[in-house]
Every structure is written in C-alpha cells, then in structure tokens.
Amino acid sequence: MNQRNLDGNSIIIRLEMTTKDIKFGEVASAISEAGGDIIAIDVISTNQDVSVRDLTVAVTDSQDNSKIIDAVRELKGVSIVNVSDRTFLLHLGGKIEVTPKTPIHNREDLSRVYTPDVARVCSAIADEPGKAFSLTIKRNTVAVVSDGSAVLGLGNIGPRAAMPVMEGKAMLFKQFAGVDAFPICLDTQDTEEIIRTVKAISPAFGGINLEDISSPRCFEIERRLNEELDIPVFHDDQHGTAVVLYAGLINALKLVGKSITDVKIVVCGIGAAGVACSNILLSAGASRLIGVDREGALVRTQTYESEVWTDYAARTNPELETGSLRDVIRDADVFIGLSRGNLLSREDVQSMAADPIVFAMANPVPEIMPAEVEDIVAVMATGRSDYPNQINNVLCFPGMFRAVLDCRATEINEEMKLAAAKAIAAAISDEERSRYYIIPSVFNDKVVKAMRNRIVEAAVKTGVARRVPREQTRESEEL
Numbered sequence: 001m002n003q004r005n006l007d008g009n010s011i012i013i014r015l016e017m018t019t020k021d022i023k024f025g026e027v028a029s030a031i032s033e034a035g036g037d038i039i040a041i042d043v044i045s046t047n048q049d050v051s052v053r054d055l056t057v058a059v060t061d062s063q064d065n066s067k068i069i070d071a072v073r074e075l076k077g078v079s080i081v082n083v084s085d086r087t088f089l090l091h092l093g094g095k096i097e098v099t100p101k102t103p104i105h106n107r108e109d110l111s112r113v114y115t116p117d118v119a120r121v122c123s124a125i126a127d128e129p130g131k132a133f134s135l136t137i138k139r140n141t142v143a144v145v146s147d148g149s150a151v152l153g154l155g156n157i158g159p160r161a162a163m164p165v166m167e168g169k170a171m172l173f174k175q176f177a178g179v180d181a182f183p184i185c186l187d188t189q190d191t192e193e194i195i196r197t198v199k200a201i202s203p204a205f206g207g208i209n210l211e212d213i214s215s216p217r218c219f220e221i222e223r224r225l226n227e228e229l230d231i232p233v234f235h236d237d238q239h240g241t242a243v244v245l246y247a248g249l250i251n252a253l254k255l256v257g258k259s260i261t262d263v264k265i266v267v268c269g270i271g272a273a274g275v276a277c278s279n280i281l282l283s284a285g286a287s288r289l290i291g292v293d294r295e296g297a298l299v300r301t302q303t304y305e306s307e308v309w310t311d312y313a314a315r316t317n318p319e320l321e322t323g324s325l326r327d328v329i330r331d332a333d334v335f336i337g338l339s340r341g342n343l344l345s346r347e348d349v350q351s352m353a354a355d356p357i358v359f360a361m362a363n364p365v366p367e368i369m370p371a372e373v374e375d376i377v378a379v380m381a382t383g384r385s386d387y388p389n390q391i392n393n394v395l396c397f398p399g400m401f402r403a404v405l406d407c408r409a410t411e412i413n414e415e416m417k418l419a420a421a422k423a424i425a426a427a428i429s430d431e432e433r434s435r436y437y438i439i440p441s442v443f444n445d446k447v448v449k450a451m452r453n454r455i456v457e458a459a460v461k462t463g464v465a466r467r468v469p470r471e472q473t474r475e476s477e478e479l
C-alpha cells in the first residue's frame with residue numbers, strides 16, 4: 001500500500017456517465033490529476049446510453065475531496081449522483097447493537113425470560129446479591145464511561161461527540177476478548193456527579209472502564225470509585241496506555257542495548273496518560289525521567305497549581321533541567337509523546353542521543369509523523385493502526401477485562417498491570433524482534449489469552465480474585 005493510502009480516507013463517488021459524451025479513461029485521468037487514486041470500480045447499471053458506477057477513491061485529506069469532486073463535476077457527460085465517505089458510512093446508525101442470546105418463540109419462553117418466571121430469579125438475587133454475577137449480564141459486561149472532556153487528542157468535545165470512540169471500544173472488547181461493553185457518555189463534567197452516576201449504574205457491570213476524562217479530575221474520579229465500588233475501575237488512558245508503553249519499551253531497549261535504569265526519558269504531556277506512563281517507568285527502575293507540559297519541563301524548584309504536577313516534579317527530573325521541550329530533549333535516549341500532534345521537529349530528534357527511541361503516541365495525529373524521522377531513529381512507534389509498532393491501549397483493555405471478569409476481581413492492582421505488560425512484551429521472541437516489530441499486533445490472538453492467564457495468576461496471588469476460573473490451571477500449563 002502506498003503512503004497516500006496509509007495517510008488518508010477514501011470516498012465513494014457514484015456517477016452517471018453519458019456514453020456518447022465521455023469515456024471512463026477521461027474520468028480516471030481527471031481524478032488522478034486532482035490527486036486521487038481509484039482503488040475500486042463497481043458498475044451499478046449500464047445500457048447503451050448511460051452507465052452508473054461507484055468509484056472508490058483514496059484521498060489524503062478533506063481538501064483533496066473537494067478538488068476531486070470539482071474535477072469530476074467539470075467533465076462534460078458526467079453527473080455526480082452522490083458522494084459518500086466510507087468511514088462515515090461505517091458509523092451510520094452507530095456501530096453496535098444488543099442481541100438476545102435465545103429467541104422467544106412462544107408464551108412459555110416469554111414466561112421464562114420475563115414475567116412471571118423471571119420473578120423467581122429476581123428473588124434469588126435479592127436473597128443473595130452475589131448471584132448477580134451468575135444470573136445477569138454482570139459477569140461479562142463492562143461500562144465504558146466518558147464525559148467527553150479529553151477525547152483522543154481532540155480535547156473537550158463533549159459526550160455526544162465522544163460516542164463513536166466509546167462504541168469503537170465496545171466493538172474491540174467483544175471482538176478481541178468476548179467481553180460485552182456498553183458505551184456510556186455522561187452529560188456532566190462535575191467530579192462528584194460523575195462519581196455518583198457511575199456508582200448508581202454499577203450493579204449491572206462487572207467492571208468500569210473510564211475513558212477520555214481529562215486530568216486532573218480523572219485521578220480523583222478513579223481513586224474514589226475504586227474505594228467505593230467492589231468491582232474494578234480502570235482509567236484506560238492512564239493504566240492501559242502505561243501497560244502497553246512499558247511492554248513496547250522493554251523490547252525497544254533490548255534492540256538498542258540500553259537499560260531502563262540508565263536512559264534519559266522525556267515524557268511530553270503530563271496529563272492522564274503521561275502521569276501513568278511515567279509512574280510505570282519509575283516503578284520499573286527509570287531514574288532519569290523528565291516531564292514536559294505546555295509551560296516546559298516540570299521541576300521541583302517551581303510551584304504548580306496542580307497537586308499532581310507538584311507530586312510529579314518531586315519524583316522526577318533529578319538533574320533539575322529547565323526550559324522547553326526543545327531544551328530538555330537534547331541527549332535524551334527516549335521520547336514519549338502523550339500530548340498533541342506535531343509538537344516535535346526533526347531537529348529535536350537530531351539532538352537526541354545515539355539510537356533514539358521515539359514513541360509519538362498522541363491520537364489521531366502523533367507528535368511527529370514517522371516519515372519525518374524514519375531515517376534517523378532506531379525505533380519509532382505511534383498510537384495509530386496504520387504504521388508499524390502501534391503503542392495503543394487497545395492491546396491492553398480486552399485482555400485485562402477478560403481476566404478480571406473471569407476471576408471476578410475486586411480491583412486491578414500494580415502486580416496485575418505489570419503481569420499484563422510482561423505478557424504483551426513476551427509475545428515477541430528474540431528472533432522476531434526488530435525496529436518494526438517491538439509490540440505484537442492487536443490481531444495476534446495469543447496475546448489476550450497469555451495476558452488473561454498471567455493477570456488472573458497475579459490477582460489470585462494478591463488476594464483480589466473472588467474465584468479461580470476452572471480452565472486457569474490447564475491453560476497456564478499450555479503457555
């Protein structure tokens with residue numbers, strides 16, 4: 001696939017051609033001159049006079065769309081019936097639905113799934129609330145909760161606009177780990193109201209995945225919910241990202257022959273993801289870690305309004321470096337971006353130490369595009385699925401929640417996160433590891449299974465599992 005297709009979208013143009021006035025080759029040349037690649041042609045109907053076709057055209061950005069459409073519109077003998085964007089088509093009507101497990105054929109079925117017989121099941125749960133795990137969707141269902149305040153790198157775009165991301169996560173939960181997930185976007189950004197609401201909806205769920213809630217509110221919301229609920233609450237932008245980042249860094253450092261205890265690491269964007277990623281690296285032994293946000297490097301000699309930053313500065317930047325990203329990135333071995341797109345320049349990367357590792361993880365646009373530094377980095381990773389080395393929390397949350405639902409964990413602790421990171425890193429053997437392959441693909445079906453078993457083991461060992469899944473022992477032996 002060429003770079004144009006990797007970077008862009010595609011549109012489908014349905015056009016009607018009058019055969020006496022124009023040949024298809026002329027349409028194809030006009031599209032190509034306007035910057036589009038025709039990647040598929042479907043003939044919808046044709047007769048002696050008129051031919052209707054759908055052309056799927058790869059384009060780099062929305063500006064190209066109008067250029068291409070205008071170029072086709074100007075051709076004599078062609079009229080555009082409609083233009084559709086394939087991504088938008090995929091979202092029409094939303095991406096998930098609820099499907100019953102068994103059909104209701106007759107009155108007897110009806111009485112069993114609903115009233116009157118359902119009342120016996122309700123009473124059994126009322127007598128013994130723990131039975132909710134075996135007799136309702138709780139045992140396999142997770143709420144994906146957002147307030148729309150930090151959606152990808154798009155910022156505070158609100159709960160309605162956050163829904164496509166949360167629906168997408170629900171699809172991934174199901175496809176990769178068989179977990180049922182509900183997208184729930186709340187029309188409030190008030191910490192107390194979010195906590196109250198999540199607690200109120202929690203009886204239906206075996207776990208809560210908090211998503212795209214901005215810092216610093218996300219820290220308090222997660223802490224309080226974990227204290228007040230008996231099911232795991234996991235802010236994925238913090239811990240899911242940290243787990244996958246650590247897994248990727250284990251393999252990247254092996255490639256360049258450097259140790260986490262020695263390398264200088266610069267983390268850009270000290271928000272939800274940046275704080276959690278820094279924490280996991282510090283607990284793995286990183287000693288020369290510097291955080292940078294909008295106002296420059298965080299350093300303990302300064303005071304910050306945010307308690308989180310004050311605490312962060314106290315635990316990092318031992319050499320008290322000050323200044324902008326450009327200043328502190330000099331001689332760094334590792335750059336980790338969890339901020340916004342296009343913040344890092346080629347010159348910044350050139351000023352890093354030999355064999356630089358660049359993890360530009362902002363979505364959808366990374367801090368620097370791989371093409372700009374491909375020739376000068378040892379290892380490059382982004383959060384995107386259209387480049388090699390996707391460091392994205394999608395590699396963590398399906399396996400993590402599969403494990404906690406299977407063992408009915410009450411929480412997700414540090415041991416369980418480290419077990420997850422090690423299982424992900426170990427999916428790549430010494431022979432397989434390369435600068436383009438430091439992290440397994442989300443389509444590698446061994447990853448969820450390996451993670452699940454190691455996380456359940458850690459949960460049992462640390463006493464947070466309410467049951468040991470029957471297949472655990474057998475599967476652990478297989479791996």
Ligand SMILES: NC(=O)C1=CN([C@@H]2O[C@H](COP(=O)(O)OP(=O)(O)OC[C@H]3O[C@@H](n4cnc5c(N)ncnc54)[C@H](O)[C@@H]3O)[C@@H](O)[C@H]2O)C=CC1
Pocket residue numbers: 150151152153154212213214215236237238241268269270271272273274292293294295337338339340341343361362363364382383384391392393394
């Ligand atoms: N690849 C992955 O798996 C993940 C990627 N991300 C990406 O990381 C980014 C941050 O996400 P969150 O931590 O959830 O958001 P957040 O809103 O909690 O944090 C973003 C931080 O970046 C800082 N920032 C913004 N502009 C900056 C600049 N010019 N220089 C330095 N810092 C700047 C903000 O001040 C804030 O502290 C987003 O782009 C998101 O898409 C987040 C989670 C997972």
Ligand SMILES: CC(=O)C(=O)O
Pocket residue numbers: 151152153212236237362363383392393394
């Ligand atoms: C991947 C993800 O969770 C994010 O970019 O926010």
Ligand SMILES: [Mg+2]
Pocket residue numbers: 152211212236237
């Ligand atoms: Mg997110």
